[in-house]
Amino acid sequence: MKKTNCEVNDALSIISGKWKPAILFTLISNGSKRFNELERLINGITPRMLAKELKELENNQIVKRTQYETIPLKVTYEMTEYGMSLKDILIKLHEWGINHNRLYK
């Protein structure tokens, strides 16, 4: 059977990128967070990059953005239930990465 495996690439395209794993792990481990809280929790990310990555994750149904009609305006981000289906894969990738670095870096 001829192999293309675009499904793996489809999954990878959603979680790959310099900042997406850090954003996902932060939301998975800390729950709902405001934009500037996320910015503080993720080492070195710029507001522009955080906004871009959150938008992509939101478009892919991984993250939910909630806006509260308060003054000042309050916006929070959290993992969707669907997004949490990535938790196991991310943890396994994290463990594999740690082991790989220990062995070969």
Place this chain on the structure above:
Amino acid sequence: MKKTNCEVNDALSIISGKWKPAILFTLISNGSKRFNELERLINGITPRMLAKELKELENNQIVKRTQYETIPLKVTYEMTEYGMSLKDILIKLHEWGINHNRLYK
């Protein structure tokens, strides 16, 4: 605790790329294969791209290249035992990708 999660990115850098998942799945499911067998089994890959991806996988200890002193020369590629530690992650990514495409594409 400030998050960077470069370990996930380190793991992703090894399995990501248009052709790596297909090469990994082909070797995982078919065992040791010669170059032109791999080329035939992977839809649309060029010899140049296959050689480049195999070299990277070999450098990362994921794939083993074996050369036989026969005439004509015979070279085979197979997953290393270490490389097989990626099998579970790849299968989970594959399943997640199928499900995501079914829901959102």
